[in-house]
Amino acid sequence: MRAGARLAAVLTAVVVYRRRAGDETLPVQLRYHVPLEVMYVILPLIMVGVLYYYTQRDMAAIESTSQTPDLKIQVIGKQWSWDFNYLDDGVWESGNQTPLSGKPGVEATAPEKVGSYAGKCAELCGEFHSEMLFTVKVVPRAEHDAHIAALRAAGRTGALGVDYNRRQVVTGDAG
Template identity: 45%
Template sequence: MRLPDTVAKARRSRAVIGLAVTAAVLSLGGCGLAGAQGKLSNGYLPEGATAGAETVRSLWIGSWIAALAVGGLVWGLTLWCVVAYKRRADDPPLPVQLKYNVPMEILYTVVPIFMIAVLFYYTDRDTNELTSTKATPDYVINVVGKQWSWDFNYTTSDAHESGTQALLTGKPGVEETLPTLYIPVGKRVEFQLTANDVIHSFWVPAFLTKLDMIPGRVNTFQVVPTREGTFAGKCAELCGAYHSEMLFNLKVVSVAEYDKHIADLKAQGNGGLLPPTVLREPIIKQDTDKLTTGGN
């Protein structure tokens, strides 16, 4: 059956427009990649600052390569079917109907299972490596999450620092007022994460690792920072009204500078550790007038 000329022309026009839009999108995407030169090789992840960051980067990029390969294969087979089995004028109204195709069904059952098994193996292997705490740390630091700031117990060094909620004014200099955690470069640091009220999450993007902080539980992970610098940290778990203001700095410094910071804390009266507590301030404040008058 041949389509009328007007219908055929309309379909050709839509096809041309679709190809033009696709080409434009791909061109813009190419411009974006060109403008982000150097980031594609890193999987568009932040530049890692720890020894474990390379493990995360490799898993991330490997997963994307596998996903793009599978996607390319599926799209290629789809387009091939569209072209190879395009309906022709002398074709019957309906193709030959089959109840089943055993080889095909085995293929699309076994292949996905194999893909998931491979992905699971590498993910489990790298996760166990990143979360392992078998190695003896050089320093242990207890990070305490609270609404909406951070406390740092330098357990090994017997000092502490208590933070207050950030005041985001939108003006320069706010970063300098944030709680700042110091760790020495090249040393194995174990973070022992706890929470005083609700679930928080300790996240330093440059570590390419984050971990939840749960009241009544201690979660741990270790890092070996590989370069000095100041890195942004934040809570990655929605924890209340001022979650977005639960920020901190993390400074990776030399051992000498770390020791000086600990000495300064002790000189300020911040020696020793904060007691481990799980507290929760009342959210709803009672009406004091009703309490004093006995009103309902």
């Protein structure tokens, strides 16, 4: 409805339903309407219950971790990239090695099988937050070993600490 039509509707209601001279009665009052009041209580409870159920179900699936993982990868998120330390193999790689793409992120899918899965930053962390994208590739063991060997050959042994911290890169200080 346009603003003019809304105003006309309001003014019509004000004029048509105004209190007439000599009419001292109240309009019909909606009080102690038990079915309505029960609905006001039950409906929000159902809505909250449904939201709670799905949130709990998905958070439990997302946050569940194994005590004996097949592979330990330490992931460090920072403004505005990611570092990955392959703790079992003693090598690392960093998103800072390639320029940020700035391409829009793709909805992440839980990596339960072989494939490529989009990852992105879940905290609005600053200027280049939207460029904090990475790809999780779930690959067969041989392909993983070849990648680890390539990292080792490239000299990326050990583990990254704050080596690629943004403030170091920008200002050159040790913070």
